[in-house]
Amino acid sequence: xxxxxxxxxxxxxxxxxxxxxxxxxxxxxxxxxxxxxxxxxxxxxxxxxxxxxxxxxxxxxxxxxxxxxxxxxxxxxxxxxxxxxxxxxxxxxxxxxxxxxxxxxxxxxxxxxxxxxxxxxxxxxxxxxxxxxxxxxxxxxxxxxxxxxxxxxxxxxxxxxxxxxxxxxxxxxxxxxxxxxxxxxxxxxxxxxxxxxxxxxxxxxxxxxxxxxxxxxxxxxxxxxxxxxxxxx
Amino acid sequence: xxxxxxxxxxxxxxxxxxxxxxxxxxxxxxxxxxxxxxxxxxxxxxxxxxxxxxxxxxxxxxxxxxxxxxxxxxxxxxxxxxxxxxxxxxxxxxxxxxxxxxxxxxxxxxxxxxxxxxxxxxxxxxxxxxxxxxxxxxxxxxxxxxxxxxxxxxxxxxxxxxxxxxxxxxxxxxxxxxxxxxxxxxxxxxxxxxxxxxxxxxxxxxxxxxxxxxxxxxxxxxxxxxxxxxxxx
DNA sequence: GTCACATTAATTGTCGACACATTGGATTTA
DNA sequence: TAAATCCAATGTGTCGACAATTAATGTGAC
Numbered sequence: 001x002x003x004x005x006x007x008x009x010x011x012x013x014x015x016x017x018x019x020x021x022x023x024x025x026x027x028x029x030x031x032x033x034x035x036x037x038x039x040x041x042x043x044x045x046x047x048x049x050x051x052x053x054x055x056x057x058x059x060x061x062x063x064x065x066x067x068x069x070x071x072x073x074x075x076x077x078x079x080x081x082x083x084x085x086x087x088x089x090x091x092x093x094x095x096x097x098x099x100x101x102x103x104x105x106x107x108x109x110x111x112x113x114x115x116x117x118x119x120x121x122x123x124x125x126x127x128x129x130x131x132x133x134x135x136x137x138x139x140x141x142x143x144x145x146x147x148x149x150x151x152x153x154x155x156x157x158x159x160x161x162x163x164x165x166x167x168x169x170x171x172x173x174x175x176x177x178x179x180x181x182x183x184x185x186x187x188x189x190x191x192x193x194x195x196x197x198x199x200x201x202x203x204x205x206x207x208x209x210x211x212x213x214x215x216x217x218x219x220x221x222x223x224x225x226x227x228x229x230x231x232x233x
Numbered sequence: 234x235x236x237x238x239x240x241x242x243x244x245x246x247x248x249x250x251x252x253x254x255x256x257x258x259x260x261x262x263x264x265x266x267x268x269x270x271x272x273x274x275x276x277x278x279x280x281x282x283x284x285x286x287x288x289x290x291x292x293x294x295x296x297x298x299x300x301x302x303x304x305x306x307x308x309x310x311x312x313x314x315x316x317x318x319x320x321x322x323x324x325x326x327x328x329x330x331x332x333x334x335x336x337x338x339x340x341x342x343x344x345x346x347x348x349x350x351x352x353x354x355x356x357x358x359x360x361x362x363x364x365x366x367x368x369x370x371x372x373x374x375x376x377x378x379x380x381x382x383x384x385x386x387x388x389x390x391x392x393x394x395x396x397x398x399x400x401x402x403x404x405x406x407x408x409x410x411x412x413x414x415x416x417x418x419x420x421x422x423x424x425x426x427x428x429x430x431x432x433x434x435x436x437x438x439x440x441x442x443x444x445x446x447x448x449x450x451x452x453x454x455x456x457x458x459x460x461x462x463x464x465x466x
Numbered sequence: 467g468t469c470a471c472a473t474t475a476a477t478t479g480t481c482g483a484c485a486c487a488t489t490g491g492a493t494t495t496a
Numbered sequence: 497t498a499a500a501t502c503c504a505a506t507g508t509g510t511c512g513a514c515a516a517t518t519a520a521t522g523t524g525a526c
Contacts, residue, residue, distance in 0.1 A: 013303050013480090014304070021305075049480060050482090050508090051284065051479085051482090054508095055287075055480090058291040061295070070509085071246070074487075080403045081508095086387040088385055090327070152322060153316075154316070154319040206430055245487095271477080272477070283512090284512090303478085304479075304518065306477070330503065
């Protein structure tokens with residue numbers, strides 16, 4: 001069950017459709033990260049002309065899923081640890097600010113809707129130990145609505161329209177759903193509480209800590225992995 | 234004298250050249266804000282095919298200078314007050330974070346180079362009362378180098394590659410160089426001091442206040458303008 | 467005179483072909 | 497054998513034309 005992106009423009013043109021297909025293919029690793037993109041090959045695969053494919057490629061570049069170099073070609077971005085950490089830092093800045101403004105700008109209805117959502121998450125979490133569902137869909141959903149709640153079009157476009165897909169890609173490629181699930185849930189609760197108290201300053205601080213904690217959790221896991229592999233060799 | 238953008242890819246293809254020309258034309262208002270873009274007309278004007286023009290348009294869209302709708306066309310973004318304030322808020326978040334990391338990641342040489350730059354600014358400022366030069370080029374230059382100093386490619390791309398041109402556009406269109414010049418200079422000094430002290434937390438706070446002060450200054454000017462115009466009517 | 471509908475004109479999306487740049491391998495030379 | 501040069505093959509950039517959609521104009525009915 002995907003969270004539908006309200007920022008995305010309606011899919012009417014064929015380039016739109018191919019863009020969507022390729023987006024999923026890249027995010028889910030079907031088109032491998034770091035791989036070179038052959039325009040003639042892909043155009044044939046999707047049964048479209050190169051012009052249309054290039055239009056789709058331009059949009060993929062817009063959300064940082066591929067990189068283009070003049071006269072050389074396009075490559076799918078590769079998921080490095082440095083890139084992941086940089087992405088978290090960027091999210092910390094942007095989502096923190098979004099959260100601060102959400103505290104000022106969200107309507108009472110929006111807040112109530114999020115409270116209901118967290119209750120649903122809590123039940124789903126209790127049902128299936130929650131790790132998978134919560135970390136994948138629920139977490140993104142929560143963050144997503146906070147960002148929309150900022151009512152700041154610039155922030156919304158940047159995060160939801162551009163960075164969002166990259167975040168999903170990293171989640172898929174690194175396949176991380178950690179033991180932080182239940183702690184993350186509590187943090188969500190506190191963030192929403194700060195918002196419903198209209199305390200923007202606290203809301204921003206909590207959101208930043210929430211994202212930073214997630215980043216540090218990953219850094220730690222990476223460090224452990226390194227320790228293990230070097231111990232084996 | 235323009236600040237050359239290290240993030241921009243080398244200009245080799247004709248689409249690159251047209252992109253650059255149009256970028257300047259839009260930023261400086263030669264192509265008016267909010268105006269519709271006619272592909273056949275512009276293609277003829279630049280003596281290129283529509284395909285090449287569309288390639289240029291795609292890049293303009295990437296840095297938020299134009300907006301496209303399927304089957305309808307492209308429009309230059311229009312500069313609204315809301316848009317300006319949203320942009321400042323986004324900058325506050327991103328540049329604040331960049332500044333924090335610059336405090337950790339800038340080399341001693343980079344810091345020394347910035348200190349020298351501020352000395353130069355100070356002299357230019359003393360020479361010509363500084364308002365114009367400082368607010369236009371110098372201020373951007375300072376912020377620019379801080380961002381680069383974060384050594385965070387994600388942040389650099391977002392701010393310098395995308396938002397930067399929009400910031401310049403707003404400056405041109407609203408033509409704002411306020412009496413904040415000398416105060417802003419002092420703030421720059423303090424920020425750089427925090428960085429050279431490797432105090433990331435303070436550096437971020439100062440940068441955020443610096444940008445927020447600039448935003449509030451504009452909000453106040455707008456409020457005064459409204460008061461004046463309504464008094465006249 | 468105004469609204470609704472149909473027809474025409476103009477604009478955008480898509481296509482296939484050509485021009486140019488880059489890459490890889492074969493040939494020549496030191 | 498190694499390095500440099502040339503040539504062919506592949507891939508990207510650009511072009512002009514056609515198809516599909518939207519906007520504009522004109523016509524008729526009320």
